[in-house]
Amino acid sequence: MSRKKWTSLDKPPLSEPVLQVVESFGFQQMTPVQTAAIPLLLARKDVSAEAVTGSGKTLAFLVPLLEILQRRHKETPWGPKEIGALIISPTRELARQISEVLAKFLEHEDLDYLNQQLIVGGNSIEEDIATLRKETPCILVCTPGRLEDLFQRKGSDLNLAARVKSLEFLVLDEADRLLDLGFKTSVNNILGYLPRQRRTGLFSATQTTEVTDLIRAGLRNPVLVSVKEKASVNTPARLQNFYKIVEPERKFISLLEFLSSPATRTGKVMVFFPTCACVEYWAEALPPLLPKRTVLGIHGKMKNKRANVVEKFRNEPNAVLLSTDVLARGLDVPEIEWVVQWDPPSTASSFVHRVGRTARQGNEGNALVFLLPSEDAYIHFLKINQKVELNELPEEDEPASYELPVVLKKLHQQQAADKGVYDKGMRAFVSHVRAYSKHECSAILRLKDLDLGKMATAYGLLQLPRMPELKNYSGDGYIAPEFEVDLTKMTYKNAQKEQVRQQKLQTYEETGSWPGQKLHKKQTESWDQTKKAKMDAKSKKELRKAKKQRKKAAEGESGPLKRKKKQQFSQEDLDELASDIRLFKRLKKKKITEEDYEKAMGIEGDD
Numbered sequence: 001m002s003r004k005k006w007t008s009l010d011k012p013p014l015s016e017p018v019l020q021v022v023e024s025f026g027f028q029q030m031t032p033v034q035t036a037a038i039p040l041l042l043a044r045k046d047v048s049a050e051a052v053t054g055s056g057k058t059l060a061f062l063v064p065l066l067e068i069l070q071r072r073h074k075e076t077p078w079g080p081k082e083i084g085a086l087i088i089s090p091t092r093e094l095a096r097q098i099s100e101v102l103a104k105f106l107e108h109e110d111l112d113y114l115n116q117q118l119i120v121g122g123n124s125i126e127e128d129i130a131t132l133r134k135e136t137p138c139i140l141v142c143t144p145g146r147l148e149d150l151f152q153r154k155g156s157d158l159n160l161a162a163r164v165k166s167l168e169f170l171v172l173d174e175a176d177r178l179l180d181l182g183f184k185t186s187v188n189n190i191l192g193y194l195p196r197q198r199r200t201g202l203f204s205a206t207q208t209t210e211v212t213d214l215i216r217a218g219l220r221n222p223v224l225v226s227v228k229e230k231a232s233v234n235t236p237a238r239l240q241n242f243y244k245i246v247e248p249e250r251k252f253i254s255l256l257e258f259l260s261s262p263a264t265r266t267g268k269v270m271v272f273f274p275t276c277a278c279v280e281y282w283a284e285a286l287p288p289l290l291p292k293r294t295v296l297g298i299h300g301k302m303k304n305k306r307a308n309v310v311e312k313f314r315n316e317p318n319a320v321l322l323s324t325d326v327l328a329r330g331l332d333v334p335e336i337e338w339v340v341q342w343d344p345p346s347t348a349s350s351f352v353h354r355v356g357r358t359a360r361q362g363n364e365g366n367a368l369v370f371l372l373p374s375e376d377a378y379i380h381f382l383k384i385n386q387k388v389e390l391n392e393l394p395e396e397d398e399p400a401s402y403e404l405p406v407v408l409k410k411l412h413q414q415q416a417a418d419k420g421v422y423d424k425g426m427r428a429f430v431s432h433v434r435a436y437s438k439h440e441c442s443a444i445l446r447l448k449d450l451d452l453g454k455m456a457t458a459y460g461l462l463q464l465p466r467m468p469e470l471k472n473y474s475g476d477g478y479i480a481p482e483f484e485v486d487l488t489k490m491t492y493k494n495a496q497k498e499q500v501r502q503q504k505l506q507t508y509e510e511t512g513s514w515p516g517q518k519l520h521k522k523q524t525e526s527w528d529q530t531k532k533a534k535m536d537a538k539s540k541k542e543l544r545k546a547k548k549q550r551k552k553a554a555e556g557e558s559g560p561l562k563r564k565k566k567q568q569f570s571q572e573d574l575d576e577l578a579s580d581i582r583l584f585k586r587l588k589k590k591k592i593t594e595e596d597y598e599k600a601m602g603i604e605g606d607d
Helices: 016-024 032-042 057-075 092-106 125-135 144-152 175-180 184-193 209-218 248-259 276-285 300-315 348-355 377-386 404-417 419-436 452-458 495-511 517-556 559-566 571-588 594-601
Strands: 047-051 085-088 116-119 139-142 169-172 199-204 223-227 239-245 268-272 294-298 319-323 336-341 365-371
Touching (some): 016 057, 016 092, 047 057, 057 085, 057 169, 057 199, 085 092, 092 116, 092 300, 116 125, 116 144, 125 144, 139 144, 144 184, 169 209, 184 209, 248 365, 248 404, 276 294, 276 319, 276 404, 294 300, 336 348, 348 365, 404 419
Parallel strands (some): 047 223, 085 139, 085 169, 169 199, 239 365
16 A cells, blocks of 8 residues: 555645644654545544554554544534543553653644543552543543443542543554453443444454454444555564574573674663563573663563653663563554564464564564574464564674573572572573463474473573473483582572561471471472372262162162162172272372282283
């Protein structure tokens, strides 16, 4: 689709204030999604727009939103308790970003009668209600959970449902992500409060069955717009996608070498990890090894701190941001030059959203995913599934080089010096393994193909954790620390955690039992017991089944036949079954060996 100048919208034309602000952003031409969606929305059509990430969807709904509100104001000025537009976004970060762009429009003197309010979680709902009463905004930018809460709020004189009776425009941004995060019920509840005579714009990077259902429920005779910058590619046109095959024990070394290479030793880089625990650990372990870079970490469990982290990332010219998929959608930082993925994401569509954090608004960008030797089939899978072509990362002329023993020693020393880092490393590794086992493309990314010892080496763990996946591990891929480590004497740098540890240590010295040790012992031995418990339950089930059949036979027949059926299981049979159960209990208590048990049960040689 060809691009057009903003001034080419002559039916109807854009107002001068909106044009001035758009041009102040440096946008002389509309992107394809803007060219397609804006005229339709200005013509009072409901629109469902699908466009690749970074294609300019925000302006595609903000421009018509402001034009529609201006027209209504000229006919009937907006009252202090009237809300003319709602913009619903899946995450706080994206909502805040939209609010910041909208604020630049509303700074224009001819638009200052329109005011907005950001409604997201993180602060108390009472504060939001107080601000709504005081500021009486005409536009709300919000997340669905908090907006639904405000609609359902009782015991206050806010009555948000009454304020939206004159609503002109509803925007559902990143609709597929809204549904992925489980907001379907909230969105449907919100739609129930809104007037049907409104314009609705639904914007999404992908069309799913759930999005189609939402279109049917929330839009009236919508015009469907599907825009992609290149027909054969799902990612931005100026994005280069690379892969690098690395050995599992060298994955962290490869990340260090990449971040220290001439191409990336300056500028902004995003690194995606599979879990919150991984981000927590590497945000602690990476900075000492990259002293010249600002390393930041962000994940969904941080809640109130996330806005500050994003702001710091925007302001730091050479920042490295470690993130989970909480920022895989909507984050618009044009200076991001590289997006790195520690692992292939759990879903193929997430790959597209992650790499879309770079090469935005026509800028150039690069993305890299680390793959293990057993994962090379992912390259072909991504090409078929998402139409994404991956090329091997070219070798640097002057590659940065890190020795594995040297880096491992530093990671080991970090953990030995602070038990808090050790704990985070163990949690990160365990969560990584569990996340890997839940991949959408498990036929290619198989947990059984991994050398978990080598993976643990990449995390620099002081020891292998106790977990079912490592129960039968017999490989020699794990590299232990060179120095002796007494885990019982490791201390926390965090004073509060160290105080708790000291209290437990005192209890241990007085009682000889470490607080919580029994629970831990039970958890570690449960794998052994689980199998025996299942066998025990099976034997008991067979006994109950035999009794049930006898009872049924007795109740279903009468006379001599009834007595005959009742004798179907003789006393000898029941005694034999009881003997088998006693025998199994002796095995369970380890009074006999499995060999003796199988011999007594007459099942030896079945293998």
